[in-house]
Each structure stands twice: as structure tokens, then as C-alpha cells.
Amino acid sequence: MPLANTSTAVPVVVDEGKCIADKGCTVCVDVCPLDVLRISELTGKAYMKFDECWYCMPCEADCPTGAVTVNIPYLLK
Amino acid sequence: MDEIKAGLSEIDCDVLVIGGGTAGPMAAYKAKMKNPDAKVVLLEKANVKRSGAISMGMDGLNNAVIPGHSTPEQYTKEITIANDGIVDQAAVLKYAQNCFEIIQELDKFGIRFQKDENGDYDVKKVHHMGTYVLPMPNGETVKKALYRQLRRARILISNRFMATRLITGKSGRIAGAVAVNTRSGEFLVVRAKTVIMSMGAAGRLGLPTSGYLFGTYENPANSGEGYAMAYHAGAKLANLECFQINPLIKDYNGPACAYVAGPFGGYTANAKGERFIECDYWSGQMMQEFYKELQSGNGPVFLRLNHLHKETAEHIEQILHTVERPSRGRFHEARGTHYAETMIEMHISEIGFCSGHSASGVFVDEFARTTVPGLYAAGDMASVPHNYMLGAFTNGAIAGEHAIDFAAEVDFEEFDRTDVAREQERVLAPTRREDGIPPNQIEYKVRRLVNDYLQPPKVTRKYELAQARFAEVREDLENAMVVRDSHELMRAMEVASILDCADMAACASLYRTESRWGLYHWRTDFPERNDADWKCHVLLSKQADGSMGCEKRAVQPYIVPISDDEKDAYYKQRITAEA
Numbered sequence: 001m002p003l004a005n006t007s008t009a010v011p012v013v014v015d016e017g018k019c020i021a022d023k024g025c026t027v028c029v030d031v032c033p034l035d036v037l038r039i040s041e042l043t044g045k046a047y048m049k050f051d052e053c054w055y056c057m058p059c060e061a062d063c064p065t066g067a068v069t070v071n072i073p074y075l076l077k
Numbered sequence: 078m079d080e081i082k083a084g085l086s087e088i089d090c091d092v093l094v095i096g097g098g099t100a101g102p103m104a105a106y107k108a109k110m111k112n113p114d115a116k117v118v119l120l121e122k123a124n125v126k127r128s129g130a131i132s133m134g135m136d137g138l139n140n141a142v143i144p145g146h147s148t149p150e151q152y153t154k155e156i157t158i159a160n161d162g163i164v165d166q167a168a169v170l171k172y173a174q175n176c177f178e179i180i181q182e183l184d185k186f187g188i189r190f191q192k193d194e195n196g197d198y199d200v201k202k203v204h205h206m207g208t209y210v211l212p213m214p215n216g217e218t219v220k221k222a223l224y225r226q227l228r229r230a231r232i233l234i235s236n237r238f239m240a241t242r243l244i245t246g247k248s249g250r251i252a253g254a255v256a257v258n259t260r261s262g263e264f265l266v267v268r269a270k271t272v273i274m275s276m277g278a279a280g281r282l283g284l285p286t287s288g289y290l291f292g293t294y295e296n297p298a299n300s301g302e303g304y305a306m307a308y309h310a311g312a313k314l315a316n317l318e319c320f321q322i323n324p325l326i327k328d329y330n331g332p333a334c335a336y337v338a339g340p341f342g343g344y345t346a347n348a349k350g351e352r353f354i355e356c357d358y359w360s361g362q363m364m365q366e367f368y369k370e371l372q373s374g375n376g377p378v379f380l381r382l383n384h385l386h387k388e389t390a391e392h393i394e395q396i397l398h399t400v401e402r403p404s405r406g407r408f409h410e411a412r413g414t415h416y417a418e419t420m421i422e423m424h425i426s427e428i429g430f431c432s433g434h435s436a437s438g439v440f441v442d443e444f445a446r447t448t449v450p451g452l453y454a455a456g457d458m459a460s461v462p463h464n465y466m467l468g469a470f471t472n473g474a475i476a477g478e479h480a481i482d483f484a485a486e487v488d489f490e491e492f493d494r495t496d497v498a499r500e501q502e503r504v505l506a507p508t509r510r511e512d513g514i515p516p517n518q519i520e521y522k523v524r525r526l527v528n529d530y531l532q533p534p535k536v537t538r539k540y541e542l543a544q545a546r547f548a549e550v551r552e553d554l555e556n557a558m559v560v561r562d563s564h565e566l567m568r569a570m571e572v573a574s575i576l577d578c579a580d581m582a583a584c585a586s587l588y589r590t591e592s593r594w595g596l597y598h599w600r601t602d603f604p605e606r607n608d609a610d611w612k613c614h615v616l617l618s619k620q621a622d623g624s625m626g627c628e629k630r631a632v633q634p635y636i637v638p639i640s641d642d643e644k645d646a647y648y649k650q651r652i653t654a655e656a
Contacts, residue, residue, distance in 0.1 A: 002512055003559075031127040033298045034291065035237070035259060035564065038078060050564060052291045054298075055404040058127040072408050076287035076328045 011055055011071040012037065012048040018067035019045040028059035028068050079562040081508055084263030085501070090118040090233070091484040092477070093254060093269035095240045096303065097121035098129020098296075099466055100456030100473030101275035102223045102232075103179075107477030108273075109230045115481055118267060119232050120256055122239040122567070123298055126224050129277060130296050130433070130457065131466060134217035134400040136337050138190070139203070139465040141180060141211040142173045146200045149173035151207050153637045158646050159205070159360045160436050160462045161594050162612055163316060165633045167443040168461045168472075176471045180211075183470065186222040189215045201340035205356045205646055210336055216400045238265055240302065241570050242500045243272060243310040243452065246490035251310070251451035253492070255500045257570070262508070262563040266497055270484040271451045273476045274439065275469070276303030278321065278457040279578040281571070283427025283532060284524035285330050290517065292330050294323055294426040295457075303458035304430055305574035307439040308581065308625075312447045313616040315440040315460040315630075317585035320533065320597045321431040322364050326380070327424035331402035333380040338393050346381035346420060347373075354650050359434055361595030362647045368425060368533075368596050379420035390417035425596075427524075428532055430578060433469065435597055436462035440616055445476035448618075451487070453480050506555075507569045513559030516568040523550055523576050531582055534601045540587050547580055580625060585617050588627035 014028075021029075022044030029037045029046060036050040037059060046068070053073055060068045071077075091112075094105045097119050105119045121128055142152045152173040157164045184190060191199040191212040201210040213219075227234065238256040244266075246252040253268040280295020291297040308314060324345065326333050335345055335357035347353050347370050354366050370378050382390045394416045398406030414421060432438035438460035445453045453476040454460075456469035464472065507513070530543035554576060560566045591607035592600050614630040 001514065003515060030124050033123040033128050033132050033296055035123060035567070052297070052568075054291055054293070054296055055407075056132050056296070057403055058132055061133070061403075062127070070404055070407075072329070072404060072411060073287075073289050073292060075289040076285070076292050076330065077408070077411055 008051040009074050010048040010051050011053045011073045012059060013069045013071065014046045015067045016043060016045045018065045020065055021046045025064065027062050027064060031058040031062050033058070078260055079564050081262035081563050081566065084261070085266065087266040087268065088118065089116070089268045089489065091115040091270050092117045092273065092480050093267050094119045094273045094275060095254060096275040096277060097125035097234070098275065098277055098456065099131050099469035101273070102227055103470045103473035104273045104275060104455060104477035105232045106226055106230055107474040108481040109232055111478050112481045112485065115484065117232055119227070119234045120238050120240055120267065121234065121236050122259060124236045125227065125234050127220060128298065130299065131219055132296060133403055134219045135213060135466050136216050136334065136396055136400045137210060137212040138180070138467045139336055140209050140463065140467055141200060142176050142209065143198050143200055143211070144177065146198065147207045147209060150637045152209065154639060155204055155207050156463050157635065157637070157639055158644060159358070161361070162639070162644060163436065163614060163632060164462060166636045167633060168441065170636055171443040171475065172461060172464070172468055172471050175475065176467050179467065179471045179474060186226055188213060188219055188222050203336050203339050204358045210340070235265070239567055239570060240306065241504055243306050244492050244496055245310055245449065246492045248490065249311065249450065250490045251449055252490040255497055257504055257566065258563065259567040260563055262566055264501055268489050270487050270489060271453065271480040273453040273455065273480055274303045274307060274458060275454070275456045275473055276458050278429055278431035278433065279304050280429045280431065281575055282429045282524065282527055282578050282582065284528050285427050286424060287328050287330065290520060290524070294325060294330055295429060295431065299457070300571040300574055301430065301578040302571070302574045303454065304439065304581065305577040307447060307454065308577060308619055310449055310452065311619055312449045312452060313440045313618040314581065315438060315614050315616055317430060317437045317581050317617055318589050318598045318615060319361070319436040319594050320582065321429040321435045321437065322533070322596055323359060323426040323434060324364065324367050324423055325426050326405065327422045329405060329408045330426065331405050333421065333423050334397055335380070337396055338380065338382055341389050341393055342385050343380065343382045343393060345423065346379050347375040348377060348379070349375060350381060350420065353652055355652055356650060360647050361435070361597035362650050363595065364425065364597065365595035365599065366650045371425065378423045380423055381420045382416040383418055383420060387417045428527065428582070430582070431457045432460055432462055433457040433464050435594070436460065444479045445472050446479070451483060451490070504566070504570060507558040507560040508566060510559040513557040514553055515559060516565055516572045519550060519554055519558055520568070520572040520575060523547070523572065523579055527579050531579065531586070533596050533599045535586050535599060537587065537602050540583050544580070544583050547576060547583070551576060581617055584625045585615055585627060589615050
């Protein structure tokens with residue numbers, strides 16, 4: 001069966017003005033228990049690549065610049 | 078990142094610990110402390126800094142046996158009764174005797190425990206009989222404190238490696254494990270003299286009512302690999318029919334936390350705001366009353382704090398919104414619910430396996446030994462019941478100290494190299510296909526079927542239908558699953574474990590033809606508890622012909638006797654009508 005791309009709204013939001021991933025920081029990507037964050041090759045900033053979130057918050061708590069916000073996933077909000 | 082590369086490397090160690098959550102770090106630490114010359118490797122699918130059930134810390138100890146407040150014998154009695162008599166007491170007693178030492182050790186690591194004005198531990202009563210709950214004022218720092226100790230002890234940590242199968246030798250003894258890198262798909266073979274599994278609950282088994290695959294009660298990284306890997310290695314698993322079902326904040330699916338709120342006067346209430354259960358401690362019998370109230374005209378069920386002084390309710394709110402599941406505050410904020418003003422709607426969780434709260438786990442003795450020589454298990458996946466975080470720490474320590482001695486006496490076990498090649502092929506099969514069914518759809522289907530057919534009340538015919546449907550999904554998983562990168566490959570391996578756990582849940586539940594543990598094993602076509610035939614463990618394992626099978630195992634004679642007038646204390650949960 002062929003695959004489709006279905007869009008979902010993701011709960012983790014990164015403030016690109018504050019994110020310093022382009023300077024080599026990978027803290028949020030490193031600490032995520034579900035490994036769902038990545039650094040964008042396009043912008044050099046962190047973003048949520050996979051909608052597989054436990055809204056547990058290490059990414060937000062450990063971010064050195066306060067760039068990450070964890071929202072409650074829409075389906076259970 | 079995430080591109081699949083070919084690669085295979087190999088390392089040797091004395092003790093391999095799989096899983097870096099709670100029990101695992103303590104096991105690795107204790108093994109290394111006992112023999113600093115030994116090579117101890119800690120393998121973790123995520124990152125040890127923030128992995129496992131206590132990723133964001135914990136608000137307290139739920140089962141602290143502290144001199145002056147309770148005794149190991151009292152605790153052993155309480156857990157025997159809470160788990161409906163199906164307990165090998167030696168392991169519970171050993172935990173109870175050792176846990177105070179672990180509390181003192183955690184204290185030295187910098188984790189603080191609440192003390193009263195006299196400097197005495199401020200232990201609270203939540204259980205039906207004894208007093209075991211100890212708040213942790215800086216509980217959000219647990220993982221950081223542990224991580225510091227691991228670094229200091231020079232434990233070798235391998236993050237982002239997911240173990241997929243254990244390797245056993247020709248004699249049946251443990252030989253190591255095969256793991257795959259979740260960022261590159263490269264393989265790692267770890268030859269080990271002993272292996273300690275501390276891989277958490279099977280928390281991604283049922284589907285949460287929200288329908289969001291990762292909105293589970295347990296950390297969804299705990300997807301049952303420990304149970305599946307132990308099964309495939311030939312270990313026996315105990316009482317899997319004793320499901321984990323917990324009371325939760327509806328939709329958010331985090332604990333409502335009567336353990337925190339209870340000592341301040343908070344309680345579980347029905348829609349009328351009335352108490353309907355005597356004791357908020359999580360047991361199957363308590364969950365049975367919770368379920369009845371949910372279904373009744375007095376339902377649904379709520380956490381009630383709005384009768385307390387505003388400052389007290391806000392203090393509880395502050396604790397609950399800081400540790401364990403801190404996004405809870407954000408959830409309530411969006412809905413405009415405040416604990417001081419309104420009751421908070423509760424619901425029951427999806428089903429899972431987790432000895433931390435119930436009893437289902439890989440069968441272990443009082444030294445954390447499984448039935449496979451050289452293989453240990455600790456924490457939520459091992460069969461010591463009602464074990465919680467302190468049980469994971471304490472039994473992890475017991476496993477680490479026993480395993481390091483065992484490793485000193487043996488050499489590496491010989492194994493068949495074709496086992497590794499076969500495992501590589503199994504893991505990579507979904508990467509060889511051009512199209513097919515992605516892991517997330519297979520996972521959704523398995524977990525939807527778990528809810529439809531396995532969630533209690535358990536009905537024989539529905540369970541048989543579930544088994545037939547699981548077999549169909551297994552065909553798809555083995556012949557049509559497709560993955561495009563290493564991240565999806567991790568999810569594909571997880572869903573294979575989830576399906577194994579679903580089959581195990583069905584098989585064990587059908588075998589025990591009685592009802593026991595309240596809601597956890599409520600069979601409507603066998604509604605009575607039957608002590609004459611079933612006051613025993615059910616052990617599930619892979620049979621010689623490769624099929625899944627169960628056997629009875631007698632409960633070991635009690636060390637701490639239980640009198641007849643005490644044994645049903647946990648069945649007296651329902652508050653009787655006021656005169």
C-alpha cells in the first residue's frame with residue numbers, strides 16, 4: 001500500500017529567536033525520552049519532527065535559553 | 078540523522094544493564110561499587126539523564142519502611158494482603174529490610190526527604206493498614222543526582238541503543254544482547270557474563286481514551302521490550318493477568334495523586350462529592366469500586382480538594398505541578414480548572430503490565446534472579462509486587478550486587494553466531510520493503526484491539542477473538558511492515574514488543590479461570606475467587622515447540638503469617654451507607 005503524509009499539530013514549540021542550536025546546542029534533542037526533536041537542516045534550529053510526545057517537559061526544563069515550550073497535545077487538551 | 082547505515086560492532090563486559098531509568102542506574106552503580114575493576118555497561122534507548130518513569134522526578138516514596146514507623150514484617154503483611162495472597166514473601170521482605178539503607182544512600186546523593194520539627198522522617202498514612210508514604214521536597218532532582226553518581230563511578234553509558242533480543246548460550250545461560258542504534262540502525266553486540274534487565278513497564282499496551290498513542294499513563298518509551306525479550310530468551314513471566322489499571326486525571330492521563338493529596342485531606346469522590354472508598358491506595362479491589370462508581374448513577378469520579386482551605390489546595394497544586402508530570406498545571410490552566418474551586422474529573426487508565434503498581438512481571442526471586450541463569454530483572458518489569466520507585470532502586474541494588482559476584486565466577490558463555498545474524502535480519506526486514514504498512518498504523522490497530530477485547534471485564538469469547546485478530550496483525554507485522562528511517566525502525570521494534578505483550582496478556586488471562594485482584598482480573602464468566610484451585614502464581618513462558626503456554630506455581634510458604642480475619646482487608650473498600 002502506498003504511504004500518505006497526513007499533517008498533525010505538534011505540542012512542542014521552539015522560539016527560533018532564542019534557540020541556539022545553530023551554535024551547536026543539542027540539549028533538547030538529547031534529553032527527549034521519545035527522541036522526537038531534531039535540528040532543522042534548513043534553519044539550524046530545533047523543532048519537533050515526530051508527533052509522539054509524552055508532554056513530560058525535560059526539553060523545556062533543560063533548555064539553556066528558555067526557547068522550548070511544551071503544550072498539551074490537541075487530542076487530549 | 079536517522080538514515081539507516083550498515084554496521085556491526087561488538088563489546089564485552091562483566092555486567093550489562095539494559096535500561097537507564099530507575100532500577101538500572103542503581104544496579105550499575107552498586108555493581109561497580111562492589112567491584113571497581115569490573116566492566117559495567119549501561120545501555121539506554123533514550124538518554125540516561127532523562128529516561129524512564131521518573132524522567133521529571135517523583136513527589137515522594139510510596140513504600141518506605143522506616144524504623145519507628147513500620148517494620149519489614151508489617152509491610153510484607155500489607156503487600157501480601159493488597160496483592161490477594163499471591164506473593165512470594167521472601168522478595169518483599171528482602172526489599173522491606175533493605176529499603177531504609179537505600180533511602181539513606183539517596184539522601185547522601187542529595188535527594189531530600191521530608192522531616193518533621195523533631196528531625197524525624199515525616200511519614201504519611203495512605204495504605205489500608207500501615208504508614209509508608211514519605212514526601213520528597215526536591216523530588217524533581219532525582220535523575221540529576223543519579224546521573225552524577227554514574228559519572229563519578231565511571232559507568233560506561235551507551236545512550237540511544239535499543240536492545241532488541243537477549244542472546245543465550247547452548248546451556249541456556251545468558252550470553253549477552255543484540256542492540257540497534259536508534260539514530261543510525263547500526264548494530265551493537267554486547268557479550269556479557271550477566272545481564273540485568275530494568276526496562277520498565279509495558280505501558281504502551283492499551284490505548285488511552287484520548288486516542289493519542291503517546292498519551293499513556295506510563296512513559297511511552299516503556300513499551301514492554303523487557304517482557305518480550307525475557308519471553309524470547311526463555312524466562313518465565315509471573316501473573317501477567319494481574320493488569321495494571323490506575324485512577325487518573327481524565328484525558329491528561331497522569332496520576333491524580335491521592336498519595337500526595339490524601340494526607341492533606343483530599344480524596345476520591347463521586348459526582349455528589351461523597352467518598353465511596355475507604356482507602357485511596359491503588360489496589361485491584363479499590364479499582365473495582367472506582368470502576369463501579371464510574372458506571373453508576375453517581376458517576377463519574379473526581380479528585381476532591383475544594384473542601385480544603387484554599388492555601389492547602391494550592392499547596393497540593395504546587396507539588397503536583399512541579400514533579401513527576403509537571404505539565405499537569407498547563408492542562409488544568411487551559412481548561413480553567415483550579416483544585417481549590419472545582420472537583421477534577423478522573424477516569425481509569427488503559428491496561429498495562431507493571432509490577433510497580435500491581436504484580437505482573439518477569440518472575441524473580443529475592444536476589445532479582447530470573448529463571449534464566451545469569452539473567453536478572455528489577456523495577457517495574459520484575460515480579461516483586463507493588464514495588465514503586467523505591468522498589469526499583471532497592472531491587473536494582475540487590476541485582477547489581479548479586480550479578481557482579483556471579484560474573485566473577487563465570488567465563489563468557491559460548492553462543493551461536495547465526496543467532497546474531499538472524500536477529501539482524503528480523504530487525505532490518507521492514508527496511509527492505511518499498512511500501513507496506515507503517516509501524517504507527519500497526520501499533521494503533523493492536524492497541525485498539527487490546528481496548529476492545531482485553532480491557533476488563535474479561536470475557537472468554539472476546540479473548541479468543543482477540544487472539545485471532547492479533548494473529549492476523551502479526552502476519553502484517555512480519556510480512557508487510559515498512560520503515561523509512563532509523564526512528565521508525567525503533568517504533569517498529571517497539572510495536573513488535575507491544576504485540577507480544579498483547580498476546581501474553583490474553584494467554585495468561587485465559588489460563589486463570591477465576592476472578593482475582595478486583596478489576597485487574599475480573600472474569601465475568603468466572604466471577605468468583607477460587608482459592609482452592611488458584612491461590613498460586615501463573616507462570617507464562619515459551620514452550621519447547623515455540624508456542625506460548627502457562628503453568629501453575631505454588632506460592633512459597635509465608636514467612637510472615639496472615640490470619641484469616643486479616644486476609645480480606647483489601648476487599649472491604651466500599652464505604653457502607655450511613656445510618
